[in-house]
Amino acid sequence: MSSGYGSMVIVHSVSIKADAGQVVSIIGPNGAGKSTLLKAVVAELKQDGEVIFKGENVSGLARQTLVRKGLGYVPQINDVFPSLTINENLEMGGYMLKKREMRVRRERVLTRFPQLQRAVNRAASTLSGGERKMLGIGRVLMAEPEVMLLDEPGAGLSPEYARIVREHIVALAQEGCCIVQVEQQAKEALKIAQWAYVMVAGRVRHEGPSQELLENEDIGSMFLGR
Ligand SMILES: Nc1ncnc2c1ncn2[C@@H]1O[C@H](COP(=O)(O)OP(=O)(O)OP(=O)(O)O)[C@@H](O)[C@H]1O
Numbered sequence: 001m002s003s004g005y006g007s008m009v010i011v012h013s014v015s016i017k018a019d020a021g022q023v024v025s026i027i028g029p030n031g032a033g034k035s036t037l038l039k040a041v042v043a044e045l046k047q048d049g050e051v052i053f054k055g056e057n058v059s060g061l062a063r064q065t066l067v068r069k070g071l072g073y074v075p076q077i078n079d080v081f082p083s084l085t086i087n088e089n090l091e092m093g094g095y096m097l098k099k100r101e102m103r104v105r106r107e108r109v110l111t112r113f114p115q116l117q118r119a120v121n122r123a124a125s126t127l128s129g130g131e132r133k134m135l136g137i138g139r140v141l142m143a144e145p146e147v148m149l150l151d152e153p154g155a156g157l158s159p160e161y162a163r164i165v166r167e168h169i170v171a172l173a174q175e176g177c178c179i180v181q182v183e184q185q186a187k188e189a190l191k192i193a194q195w196a197y198v199m200v201a202g203r204v205r206h207e208g209p210s211q212e213l214l215e216n217e218d219i220g221s222m223f224l225g226r
């Protein structure tokens, strides 16, 4: 995939891959093009490349079509509708469902995130950062995606909430979902991943089993603050 803004190419021929049940982390410095890559995958930006989902070329398909096929995306910001209630946000995520199924899935999401259960009729704008991120993930989970792209799920959260969100990510992968996450908290992102990519200046500089990247001296000194 290559992509960018206007005539400016930001992501240069990046190729990534993730399997069911895996957490794949994309780390790298500010401005490396991580968010741009995710936006290109969901066709929010122009795509010079291909997106293959379960063997099918889904390049260029509208976001809602991708959602129906099972590919969900949680952006870093604008991941919830602030003026809508928690219930309404979840309903937006499950807009394609019949009423009965909507209820079943909403209960499932609220069981997963008990913090939201207490506040279903409150506006999303009143949530804490951590609760809001759970709602952003929960909204996408309403469609029961097979792949979730997460842009900096831990950004701006307290360490405690960031840990809770990571635990949810691990649980989702254990349930068979495929998680592709972009994270600035690189060390933590590597710890929960099986495979990782290091993006620098719009290109993949390193890739490998995340444990190996964690132990790699160069990566440690450049990206993990060692
Ligand atoms: N809407 C935009 N228009 C023009 N350039 C943009 C736009 N958004 C991002 N860029 C540029 O694209 C480059 C990559 O940005 P991107 O947000 O993809 O990086 P990132 O790796 O996600 O960084 P961060 O870790 O800070 O989130 C940066 O140089 C940025 O200035």
Ligand SMILES: [Mg+2]
Residues within 6 Å of the ligand: 034, 035, 036, 151, 152
């Ligand atoms: Mg980003």
